[in-house]
Amino acid sequence: MSFSSFIKKLWIVSVYLVTFTSYRATVQAQDNYWQQQVNFIIEVTLDDTEHSLTGFEKIEYINNSPDTLHFIWFHLWPNAYKNDKTAFSEQLLTNDRTDFYFSAKEQKGFINRLDFKVNGKTARVEDHPEHIDIVKLILTEPLAPKQSLIITTPFHVQLPHNFSRGGHEKQSYQVTQWYPKPAVYDRKGWHPMPYLDQGEFYSEFGNYDVRINVPENYVIAATGELQNKDELIWLKNKTKHPLSTTNNTTSSPANKKPLKNLAGNLLNEFPRSSATTKSLRYLQDKVHDFAWFADKRFVVGYDTINLSSGRTIDAFSYFLPNGTTWEQSLKYIKDAVHTRSFWLGEYPYNTVSVVEAKMGFDGGMEYPTITSISPTASAASLKEAIAHEVSHNWLYGIIATNERNYPWMDEGMNTYYDARDDEAKYAIEGNDAKDLTLKLSPQVSVELISEVMASIKKDQPINTPSENFTELNYTLTAYYKASEWMKKLESFLGRNLFDSCMREYYRLWQFKHPYPEDFKKVMETASGRNLDDLFIQLDEKGSLEPPIKKTIQLTTFFNLKDTRSKKYISIAPMAGFNLYDGFMLGSLIHNYQLPLNRFSFLVMPMYATHSRKLQGMARASYTWYPEKGIYKVDVGVGAAKFSMNEYRRQDNEKIFPGFKKVAPFLRVTFKKTDPLKKISRYLQFKSFFLLEDQLDFRQVVNGADTTNQVNIVSENSNINQLKFVVHNQRVLYPYRGELQLEQNKNFLRATITGNYYFNYASRKGGINARVFLGKFLYTGAKTSSKQFETDRYHLNLTGANGYEDYTYSDFFVGRNKFENWGSQQIMIRDGGFKVRTDLLNNKIGKTDNWLAASNFTADVPDKINPLSILPFKLPVKFFVDIGSSADAWVKNAETTKFLFDAGLQLSLLKETVNIYIPVIYSKVFKDYFRSTLGDQRFWKTVSFSIDIQNFNLRKINRYIPL
DSSP states (O other), X not given: OOHHHHHHXXXXXXXXXXXHHHHXXXXXXXXXXXXXXXXXXXXXXXXXXXXXXXXXXXEEEEOOSSSOEEEXXXXXXXXXXXXXXXXXXXXXXXXXXXXXXXXXXXXXXXXXXXXXXXXXXXXXXXXXXXXXTEEEEEEEEEEOTTOEEEEEEEEEEEOOBOSBSBEEETTEEEEOSOSOEEOEEETTEEEOOOOOSSSOXXXXXXXXXXXXXXXXXXXXXXXXXXXXXXXHHHHHHOOOXXXXXXXXXXXXXXXXXXXXXXXXXXXXXXXXXXSSEEEEEEEEEEEXXXXXXXXXXXXXXXXXXEOTTSOEEEEEEEEOSSSSTTTTHHXXXXXXXXXHHHHTOOOOSSEEEEEEOOOSSSSEEEETTEEEEOOOSSHHHHHHHXXXXXXXXXXXXXXXXXXXXXXXXXXXXXXXXXXXXXXXXHHHHOHHHHHHHHHHOOSOOHHHHHHHHHHTTOOOOTTOOGGGSOHHHIIIIIIIIHHHHHHHHHHHHOHHHHHHHHHHHHHHHTTBOOOHHHHHHHHHHHHTOOOHHXXXXXXXXXXXXXXXXXXXXXXXXXXXXTTTTEEEEEEEEEEEEETTTEEEEEEEEEOOOSSOOSEEEEEEEEEETTTOOEEEEEEEEEEEOOOSSEEEEEEEEEEEEEEOOOEEOTTSOXXXXXXXXXXXXXXXXXXXXXXXXXXXXXXXXXXXXXXXXXXXXXXXXXXXXXXXXXXXXXXXEEEEEEEEEEEEOOSSSOEEEEEEXXXXXXXXXXXXXXXXXXXXXXXXOEEEEEEEEEEEEESSOOOHHHHHHTGGGSBOSSOBOSTXXXXXXXXXXXXXXXXXXXXXBOBOOTTOOSOOOTTSSSOTTOBSSEEEEEEEEEEOOGGGOGGGGSSSOOOXXXXXXXXXXXXXXXXXXXXXXXXXXXXXXXXXXXXXXXXXXXXXXXXXXXXXXXXXXXXXXXXXXXXXXXXXXXOOGGGTOTTSOO
């Protein structure tokens, strides 16, 4: 024997020894393990006119625990759809979905007609103190350890419109979470949980015997093995997809009707209901749930899968006649079964099915032996969905973790094996295929978004329960980051050892309920390695990888490549425009990238083609995250320089007065008490140091000649601003409140602005209500000169113009224009009226005392919007403004106490540009228009605002973190 052969055999012996020792240790650790068993016999009938189920169930509950039970928690999850006060409804609102909240009564669902009996005796039921889809069944007598009892009840389910996983779409039925089911009782106690859209389930294993009664012309897909031989033969022969023809004559033994009659119209119509019914029976042992799907249009694909042990199982795909996407679905199923059987352990059931069905969301949902997938746009996305969902048969179906509390043990592990699929694919196609895929992919990678969330301290630990994740973090963390953690575990152990450990985990915990500590125990015992450091990361925020020193690199526009190792300084062309500077051309130099830098800057120098000046903006800031009561602190400075007026001298030379602004700021953003809340609070202090050009008119006497000269002089001013903002961007009834104090040497300006949005019940649009209260105070005595000097800072009822934007914080096309369209721009501030009275010496409603106003903007419902017939959407709104000021309450006031205007508003570019058309208004405004505006005054009353500074990225993508 050679030395190398000896070493090789010694290595083999040592591996067997370690494996045997690991096995003994793991088995000993499970000696005290127990779990309940719940066996079901169910008969259910579908009414496809009322979209309801009528059923009866018999449950054998076997108490394998060491405890005597006096009650059993039951899940009645159809009641999650009963009203808008359920945990399900509240979670949808948290995740910015209002479709269920505003759904019609006939779209909701529930379960009733329950009559629980325990061993034949009527049992009492107690409501859960919080959730209507959970009840406590009080046992008629205690259930001792190792004993069993029989529970029976009829039940009736009104199926909801499919908002989430289950229900119906017309006469297409997705029957999931549909029957009364006991909650899990394990070594950590009872686990009653309400139905949720985000966050899946935890149920007891048992044996199922289910009989489904449906109209004869429905095709049924269900958990388990179909016992009706004739129906099974028909399903196995119904293999051809009628893509190019409708004359397929494969027939059912039940009625010998051609396929086209069974499948119905190949578009989207449903055939008429059948006058007769059929009864289908399904059996399946060792599963923790049962789901079924019914549709008259299903086309059925069938094949067999040969496993390495020599077993042969049946594979079915049920899909709608909607094109070629599902042509290769059986191949995708077979690939998933083979790879997961190889990586984890052999598939234990005799059938595996995939169903195309609308599930209330994009993607899929797994159930034992069957999975449903929403319609997909491409074969590639279908392949990925099938691989992921079929894989759930192992991780969550066979190894049934508590997915509600530990979604990473289900979704994260599955996503890891999805990556193994991709790895195998690119190994065959070559790295060029992967590089091309990345180049053609328009979206930012999940990896990058995950790093961004970690960099801004918005991420959450992997070990977070499903319902406690934000919607974005549920995907980024429970799926992606957990899969990356699995990769780290694999890298630490080595792939071969990792795979053997995972097979051991599957072997020991199949048909059981492991917890994270059980998974850790198996991996440590089977590998002989200490994994404490890795498992600690499950409870930590932040990146899984330590930070690395970045190198600085120049790039163009914006670069998303290698952002972990590079700090980019980006250069891009830049353009701007206003009526004084004309078109401005220049460059944008910045270091903004993903993940965000703590120190960030941008500089925008531009040459103005009209004023022939160098103009532009700049900003620099630094951010840090204290984490204790305060979420983040931003300190920085902004600067700007632009022309704000134009004047032609007698010699025809144009001069362009301008402004220069430097504004240092400090913003403290407070930490949220709950990551799921959409509320943010911040306190900001900002100083505006301004240098403004003014026109200086002088007469110069030179002997007998007198000439008029116009020059520019600059004046310095300073305004200090303190602002506290509370903003709740929830999808239902969002609101914003702002308290602002502004001060300079002559005055103090205090304002409160509140916004509240009332959603329409139609789910589209609503009414935005705004309230404003303001008070202007002089520092020291009020004098006529001080009153004149502070005029632009006074409270303004009517639309504030560019001159009154005294901090230069809004974008104005013609800041000081008093004629033509440039003069019609306003800013929504103070009283927020849309009419303008700029040509008066004293604007109507302008005051240096107090001002109060209410503004209402209402979306025009499609039913009464004549523009809704257009092929594109024009968002038309109504507006109404009502207000008053101190000057209206003095004796012999020139105006009535309350003023109003109302009209139409056209909002463009996500409400960035708004056009206001006043239709009715107070008499004082009418008199002003008649006496001042002259001909074509209607168009001169139209105003507009450009609210770039208030643009919210969440209007484009609701996943932008708050």
